[in-house]
Amino acid sequence: MTQWIEGDVVVSGLPLHFYRTGGTDKPTLLLAHGFSDNGLCWSRVAREMEVEFDLIMVDARNHGQSGRGICSSDDLADDLAAVISGLSAAPTFALGHSMGAGTVAGLAARHPALVTKIALEDPPWAENPGVEDDATADKRREGFRKFLEGVSDMSDEAILAMGKKQHPDWSDDEFPAWVQSNRQVGSDALAGMKYRDWRDNVAKIQCDTLVIHGDEDRGGMLKEAVVDRLIQDNDCFSAQHIPGAGHNIRREQFELYMKAVQSFFG
Template sequence: MTMNQWNEGDVVVGGLPLHFYRTGGTDKPTLLLAHGFSDNGLCWSRVAREMEAKFDLIMVDARNHGQSGRGICSSDDLADDLAAVISGLTTAPTFALGHSMGAGTVAGLAARHPALVSKIALEDPPWAENPGIENDATAEKRREGFRKFLASVSDMSDEAILAMGKKQHPDWSDDEFPAWVQSNRQVGSDALAGMKYRDWRDNAAKIQCDTLVIYGDEDLGGMLKEPVVERLIQGNDCFSAQHIPGAGHNIRREQFELYMKAVQGFFS
């Protein structure tokens, strides 16, 4: 199935449209895909093409991203959004896979709505070795950096954004860049306004389903460190882990074949 044959639409939650793309067919097990910060649902396209023969794939644009609605929200709001998408589009429980911000969102989904998911996989969640709720000053510093990034991107052509992306990520497949370029133009200014890094231990302790944590190499930009992985596995019997060597934070984009082997093996 080609991308122009994929379905797309909106699930409306409290008057806010959440945009989604869907492929694979509803007669198959459902796998919900949650993207990272500044990406959009179509940034999962390469994974979706690889998995659509065996899964009903739903790729969601998070609030303030892609074609979804705008407005200040918390990480719990994003998790509840995914719950609404599942309830609106399919029969629970489903599988779910998230990257970075989306990994944290999927973990929140499993913690807050355990009946809706049966297996989840988390690609390099941004969980710190010394967890805690981010203070206001640190959060505002991140927001200011984000505002400057948005302002710089708004002045760039698509060709310039593409050139920047290829310079920053020379090991990515060309297939990754069309959605990535588009997604950088679609980030709403409220994307960080209501969000702070939170203590991930709260959600991790509440997860009741099989959970695979996929992590890369810290020296290549991976955010999840070995001590955190060990703490997750020791703290909750539901967790298992897969290290992907030669990858940093964008694991599927940097070591696609190894990543797909891990993901497909887990959800099979």
């Protein structure tokens, strides 16, 4: 970690923070985290892959050390495009989890020249796609708001204990960044954010795309019916099921996850 590069790409006055493993002779791989995580939540993956890849871990807007401000899912995709361009990293591979998976899909759809392959870890795409209605979005925001308010009153030790109780199958290596990231979520993180109709972006993706999904009964968000539809609707898509994992696939079945990711990007 001490040898990783850290900095900001500033876009219209907004700093977008990143961590980079470095190496000009390696292909680049951009990593986009999920809601309430930060770029360093990819540290375990980065340590595993930094010999072969130059990895760029980005703090999403309203997360980590990046700037704050109300934004849409398209804005987050454009933020990634700005980081790639600002670091002269195009064309790049990209990998995203949950919110970050949706963001990477938006990146590939809106800026196809910037990416060559993408992998999506359990994107939050509903079986009945459509723009999320206001009532549903408000309910989801309220749930996250209460969680974040509760965390703000807890010590690091208490957050760690809560995390280990909720996620007993996670490696200890996952928790330091996770504890810190939960303290770094800006108040605007959910304002303006709605689950959009994922079909809009999927139809525009032109690069090879791997969808990594877990078990629905363990909390995986992506249903088999959606996976089947993705593959049917776009020939660029393939899928890899990771048994024994829920939504946090890489944290719950790290070895199987890494095998799938390294095979796809290798």
